[in-house]
Amino acid sequence: MPKLVASDIATALKKRISSGEWIENGRIPPERDLASEFGVARNTMRRAVSFLEDDGTVVRHVGRGTFLTATNPASMAAVVGRMEGTSPADMMEIRQLLEPAAASFAATNASAMELNAVREAHRIASESQDMPTFEHWDAEFHHRIFACSRNEFLKEIHNLMRILRNQAPWFEMKKRSFSEERRSIYCSEHQAVLDALLRRDPESASQAMLAHLKTVQRNLLGR
Amino acid sequence: MPKLVASDIATALKKRISSGEWIENGRIPPERDLASEFGVARNTMRRAVSFLEDDGTVVRHVGRGTFLTATNPASMAAVVGRMEGTSPADMMEIRQLLEPAAASFAATNASAMELNAVREAHRIASESQDMPTFEHWDAEFHHRIFACSRNEFLKEIHNLMRILRNQAPWFEMKKRSFSEERRSIYCSEHQAVLDALLRRDPESASQAMLAHLKTVQRNLLGR
DNA sequence: TTTATCTGATCCAATATTGAGCCATTAGTA
DNA sequence: TACTAATGGCTCAATATTGGATCAGATAAA
Structure with missing residues (x-):
């Protein structure tokens, strides 16, 4: 004890x-x-x-x-406390606003080293064998994209979302919705985002991210 | 085993x-x-x-x-602590992501009573005689739009931004940038947003809000 | 055999908790 | 005013907890 x-x-x-x-x-x-x-x-x-x-x-x-x-x-x-009580549906809606923008910023602002970090997270996630490890590096992939967005406030909002996603209602949901097939879909969608970042193409980075988030939303919440 | x-x-x-x-x-x-x-x-x-x-x-x-x-x-x-240190420029960038979306949501979701509350805030701000009163009802106008967005998470993010905007660096900045002429510009831009909301037109509500935020950004931070 | 891993044990270094005492400020009372 | 009790601020030495590291032996797989 x-x-x-x-x-x-x-x-x-x-x-x-x-x-x-x-x-x-x-x-x-x-x-x-x-x-x-x-x-x-x-x-x-x-x-x-x-x-x-x-x-x-x-x-x-x-x-x-x-x-x-x-x-x-x-x-x-108190704000943070109320945030803990908001629904995954609401948060997914906001992610679709913020993350494509983050990807777009990243495409124009990221340093080569930062892009390498993103690629590395993607690689480890792809090669992971168990769900918790995948979860972790999946989250890390998204986090590192925010990290090169060059907007401190945006980064902190994502930190908040990340903390909230590690709590109560999300656990069950993620566990329920996970499958090997979906994992490989996520990986190829991540790849598309990564490719756009490496091409320094803000527009397609944004679109690829949005497409990915819509998949996640569908898997998590149904349509 | x-x-x-x-x-x-x-x-x-x-x-x-x-x-x-x-x-x-x-x-x-x-x-x-x-x-x-x-x-x-x-x-x-x-x-x-x-x-x-x-x-x-x-x-x-x-x-x-x-x-x-x-x-x-x-x-x-720690997240909240770091947020207190982020720059107005970064936050204005994010407002331009979130508030047009909030206006768009509001246009489709708001009840008649909620829209009345928005209109009321706009009216009092327009008629206000001194800067603190205008500031207050200006903020209230934006707040009430978020309030009818029907997204709890979005509302709480805005609460966060509102608290942060009531702190150190913002105060000076707002005082410096205020003028009677700018106030009347803000009022007519608010009017455009309000009109779009009353017409239940998400697209133009979003555009009007974005235009307004660009004006605010220009006044606060220069171009 | 060889290799890798687990076991059980010991010591080390960094940090925390304990228990005690004394001080400075405040509030209440004689 | 003067005294007293209550409270937070602070220090110190002794002890406990915890992760870091190493080693010799046992066990199992290649």
Whole structure:
């Protein structure tokens, strides 16, 4: 059994906060109390609370206590929280807006080294033997295309989507929809995208990506 | 029974990871624990985990533990943190991808009541006397269009952009670029978008929105 | 046999937790 | 005002946890 460490405690605290605990006066219990409640040294609890402080969930005042912040970081976290609840259908719709554009940007902006990284991800995915490995390098292929889009904001949106796709409702869906035949279709579609990137052809990169995403959408959600 | 070798264990681990195990705080158990759980020597488990590390599925830190890369709690916060640092230019580029689509969706999906809300925001913005009031209802106009796009994920991305636009670099920029003449241009462009929405014309709603965003981009960032 | 792998064990280096104590600031009270 | 209790900020030494690395022997497959 792994030991309960500060980061674990931090996520436990976040869970309790987002479940509405302590919201009444916005104040969370003293470190000493929390420490004894969790059966952990005060120093460890301090580190845990520091995580919350770092991401803006909480502010601390000497002599007064530790308080939930009602401002920006919280609303940001709320957005992310609601995103976790959005449907795969909605996200696939947005992917079809963003990823073709990313591919188009990549075709014009990518360095040779970055394109090599894309090609490498494609190669490993093609040669992978089991589904989890394929999944991983499939995701990596898409990620690396965003990475050479030269738009930081776009990259971060994709990071968000990637994290969300690694959670609850997607798991089942991906597992259900996977098959050897579909894998090989995905590979050849990836190849088409890669070819367009290597030809530095933004328009066909975009089209190839869109075609691929439509296939994925069909497989994941039916038509 | 065939002997459990490192690569078998690696795929078993991957399966457990992709089934959602350990995603909660992104930490997987210590090698020693996993080894005893799988009934295997620690060296073997180390080799197994090394496969995951090569994959990029996981990163290891001496003294801390082994962590999932794709989905750990910190990575979500990190994404949001990095977004705060992205440039207005990058974000404007993405707005031009998303908002025309949102307008298009709105034209086909909005209810009459929702369109009234959009019109109302436009009216108050047009009649506003001072810049902060105009800013507020301008933002509200865009927000309400997203609100009737019927895509929850898209709405949340816009919420994110809205929060970011209320922070540091944007404030100065908006103040600098504001003028009475530009305000009236924005208003007539909004009017064009609104008209297209009321005509239930997705194509021209999209085009009108794109035209508007290009104006905003030019005013904010120069050409 | 040869080769590769697993086992069991030991030590090392990096990091975390513990438990204790003291300080500075704040709030409440006599 | 002055005192007290509560609270977060901080340090320190001792201990524990964890991944990194190596080695000799056992086992199994080519």
